[in-house]
Amino acid sequence: MLRLPFRRLRPLSAASGRSFSGLPPPLPAAQVRSTFLDFFRDKHGHLLVPSSPVRPRGDPSLLFVNAGMNQFKPIFLGTADPRSEMASYHRVVNSQKCVRAGGKHNDLEDVGRDGYHHTFFEMLGNWSFGDYFKVGGALYCTWSRPTGEGGASVCNCVMSGGDPRHLAGPGDNFWEMGDTGPCGPCTEIHYDHVGGRDARTLVNMDSPDVVEIWNLVFIQYNREVDQSLRLLPRFSVDTGMGLERLTGVLQGRRSNYDTDLFTPLLHAIQQRSGAGPYAGRTGTADEGQVDLAYRVVADHIRTLSVCIADGVHPGMSGAELVLRRILRRAVRFCIEVLKAPQGALASLVPTVTYMLVKYISHNASELGESGRRTGCSLVRGFCFWFWFWSEWSGTNCPVCVSASVAWSLHRDLGFPLDLVDLMLAERGVQVDRQELDRLIAENQVVSEQQAGVSSRLMLDVLSLAALQRVGVPHTDDSLKYAYRLEDGRYVFPACHATVLALFDGQALVPEVREGQSCGVILDRTCFYSEQGGQSHDRGYFTCSCLQVSSVSQDVLFPVEAVHRAGGYVVHQVTAVDSLKTGDQIQLHLDQAHRMSCMVKHTATHILNFALRKVLGSAVSQRGSHVSADRLRFDCSIKGSLSSSQLQQVERCVNDIISANQIVHSQEVPLQTARTIRGLRTVDEVSPDSPPCPVSAGVSRPCPGGLTAGVSQLCLRCAYIFSHLLQTGAIKDLVIVSEKQLVKGISRIIAVTGRDAVRVSNVNDITGGGVTDLSELLICCVLPLQDSPALAASDWAVALCQHLGGSAGGSALVAQGTGSSSDITEALRWAEDFACQKTQR
Numbered sequence: 001m002l003r004l005p006f007r008r009l010r011p012l013s014a015a016s017g018r019s020f021s022g023l024p025p026p027l028p029a030a031q032v033r034s035t036f037l038d039f040f041r042d043k044h045g046h047l048l049v050p051s052s053p054v055r056p057r058g059d060p061s062l063l064f065v066n067a068g069m070n071q072f073k074p075i076f077l078g079t080a081d082p083r084s085e086m087a088s089y090h091r092v093v094n095s096q097k098c099v100r101a102g103g104k105h106n107d108l109e110d111v112g113r114d115g116y117h118h119t120f121f122e123m124l125g126n127w128s129f130g131d132y133f134k135v136g137g138a139l140y141c142t143w144s145r146p147t148g149e150g151g152a153s154v155c156n157c158v159m160s161g162g163d164p165r166h167l168a169g170p171g172d173n174f175w176e177m178g179d180t181g182p183c184g185p186c187t188e189i190h191y192d193h194v195g196g197r198d199a200r201t202l203v204n205m206d207s208p209d210v211v212e213i214w215n216l217v218f219i220q221y222n223r224e225v226d227q228s229l230r231l232l233p234r235f236s237v238d239t240g241m242g243l244e245r246l247t248g249v250l251q252g253r254r255s256n257y258d259t260d261l262f263t264p265l266l267h268a269i270q271q272r273s274g275a276g277p278y279a280g281r282t283g284t285a286d287e288g289q290v291d292l293a294y295r296v297v298a299d300h301i302r303t304l305s306v307c308i309a310d311g312v313h314p315g316m317s318g319a320e321l322v323l324r325r326i327l328r329r330a331v332r333f334c335i336e337v338l339k340a341p342q343g344a345l346a347s348l349v350p351t352v353t354y355m356l357v358k359y360i361s362h363n364a365s366e367l368g369e370s371g372r373r374t375g376c377s378l379v380r381g382f383c384f385w386f387w388f389w390s391e392w393s394g395t396n397c398p399v400c401v402s403a404s405v406a407w408s409l410h411r412d413l414g415f416p417l418d419l420v421d422l423m424l425a426e427r428g429v430q431v432d433r434q435e436l437d438r439l440i441a442e443n444q445v446v447s448e449q450q451a452g453v454s455s456r457l458m459l460d461v462l463s464l465a466a467l468q469r470v471g472v473p474h475t476d477d478s479l480k481y482a483y484r485l486e487d488g489r490y491v492f493p494a495c496h497a498t499v500l501a502l503f504d505g506q507a508l509v510p511e512v513r514e515g516q517s518c519g520v521i522l523d524r525t526c527f528y529s530e531q532g533g534q535s536h537d538r539g540y541f542t543c544s545c546l547q548v549s550s551v552s553q554d555v556l557f558p559v560e561a562v563h564r565a566g567g568y569v570v571h572q573v574t575a576v577d578s579l580k581t582g583d584q585i586q587l588h589l590d591q592a593h594r595m596s597c598m599v600k601h602t603a604t605h606i607l608n609f610a611l612r613k614v615l616g617s618a619v620s621q622r623g624s625h626v627s628a629d630r631l632r633f634d635c636s637i638k639g640s641l642s643s644s645q646l647q648q649v650e651r652c653v654n655d656i657i658s659a660n661q662i663v664h665s666q667e668v669p670l671q672t673a674r675t676i677r678g679l680r681t682v683d684e685v686s687p688d689s690p691p692c693p694v695s696a697g698v699s700r701p702c703p704g705g706l707t708a709g710v711s712q713l714c715l716r717c718a719y720i721f722s723h724l725l726q727t728g729a730i731k732d733l734v735i736v737s738e739k740q741l742v743k744g745i746s747r748i749i750a751v752t753g754r755d756a757v758r759v760s761n762v763n764d765i766t767g768g769g770v771t772d773l774s775e776l777l778i779c780c781v782l783p784l785q786d787s788p789a790l791a792a793s794d795w796a797v798a799l800c801q802h803l804g805g806s807a808g809g810s811a812l813v814a815q816g817t818g819s820s821s822d823i824t825e826a827l828r829w830a831e832d833f834a835c836q837k838t839q840r
């Protein structure tokens, strides 16, 4: 027997629905929200918990929180800290801020085109954690509220069935939060805005009238990183219903934009722009896309406001990049379509704040600044854009534009690439996508390499000229190579130096005072400067300074960065005491850090060699970066690597490592270097450096054409980077991830030594082989080692979560916290966790 799930209110006319000054809507959204929450809390004993911020807490599998269940992931997985409040949850209800603009759930494309997909929306949800569960048709949750008119139930939802007059039919499905994580079969409830017909065939068919409003998921599994499904320790119920869609249904509006969640915002947009009133048109009826622009701007300003309030700011990668695109898209529609003046977007923030007062804080100023900057760049862009189209308008309008034009719109004029795509698509023009992808990948590599030095104190052209004018000689940095092996240990030379010049960020100065940031130029150094993909050295200076008491004391100046400019090596420090030109200092190198970089550097070249050996000489390097933690290697490869090929590459590298081959180097003239067979990147040698080929292996390269060694290393690196003297110090290499950046270009990330052993252990425990799981470990857990603020239990929880709750993994992370003081506590915690699992 089917029950009546939703009684549709008599639809109001479109005009009255959009009237900004008309009667108040029949059921304000705020009341829809509170009725839902109160119902589950008061009638069914659910605990009302607050929404989490939209930035996921400690969950790298998500860019944004995309569902109410995200914050409860540890409960589903059984990894919640038993001492935490969360561990006591059985029945919970809330209204969660969700953003679906990236990752598995990405609705950005639909926003504005229909009336029910938003990038930001509130998800109403109720949960049972091992409490009630689906028992045939017996389980039901009724949710009802009296209307102002006669107390009729407007919403009476029965999970076990539906009325064909109103329910379009339950869609059986399987719901997943992302590529990994808790999941399970689900029943969706769809609402037919037309009603009185069998709309089952329209379910999930993108019909604007038949819309999913509630999804009831029966969480039973965890999707593991290898894509298998692991049965969870207990079964749970997880439901999610969009507040905006539900409000639309209850207010009798087909479009959410016609509800009181949006109408004040649309009104504010109209006031600030030169556009006519919002008329709710879609598709071809919406000539000039004015109503589309209204919807996009209204949607995006909500998303921007909520995200910024939660600490996600428009930026250059991950969630921040997504937000930057949203900001740019909103600005573009504001300026180009709605003809709004600059600053109009930011001026909407108070309206959003007023409407979502519960969530939004003082973000108007930031959005104002960000929006203003974006606006300026887009205004320039649009001038170019109009010129571009006027040039090609008429018969010569191209069907396909070259990738470099699209790229220049992006790089030079600041258009986001998806906006370029959109603008071209709107005019029926295609872009050479393959070539564009190549340009994107190339740029990504370059910008990542440059990122490390962008924020440093850089010597400008004038200061360089001034240095030369006063006769400051170039820095002698040959000591950075002067390390040797003694009894199997690397010994680095001591280095005393004289301060020749000080740069305060603007000009050369004779002295810097305490607290001042400056660039220090010495006559000699043993420090590496950051260049070409290898991190700079770490360490400090000591300087004998005269104290007030006339007693001389050693003062320590930590070196924050080291870079090179025109033959000078600049050490960036923040002065802890006064420092003057002529001061004598002693340099102290962080030898462990240097060793780690040398290990990764030599390993990178061996990896390059091994890839070519396994896959053939067509493999070519597209970029690399080595730091103390890991190495990254980008190369062009046809297709992606199979796991057996990756294993072969690893084996080849590890054979060279375990043979402890000698790494040879020898200075030769450039002409001679060019004749050495197998030697690569000869052209990259810097003109003022004698070329120095390096190889590892049985044969030693020498002038006159000797074959390069087993693992030929590159010429350029030999001179400006440090290499190991023997390969054995690498100890072990494990590839932790391999993925395609774009078609034809793969990025490999590998770790060495102790980290490689740890990753192998994780793989043994999880049976993972070479998986993204290990990358997670590297990306998310190992970097935390430097954070003293983390309690041991956090370690255990973090890894348990990343390993899908594996007790072995927990123990492993406890070991991995060797650098943290609280290893015993971590182990105890890991044991607790293992015990808890066994008991269950």
Ligand SMILES: Nc1ncnc2c1ncn2[C@@H]1O[C@H](COP(=O)(O)OP(=O)(O)OP(=O)(O)O)[C@@H](O)[C@H]1O
Binding pocket: 100, 105, 107, 116, 117, 118, 119, 120, 121, 123, 175, 211, 212, 213, 214, 215, 240, 241, 242, 243, 244, 245
């Ligand atoms: N982009 C969105 N904007 C507004 N509400 C949404 C959005 N995505 C999902 N919802 C709401 O959240 C509920 C649960 O989310 P779920 O992941 O099941 O939706 P979905 O299957 O992605 O929906 P759809 O297929 O309509 O995009 C949906 O039933 C709907 O009410």
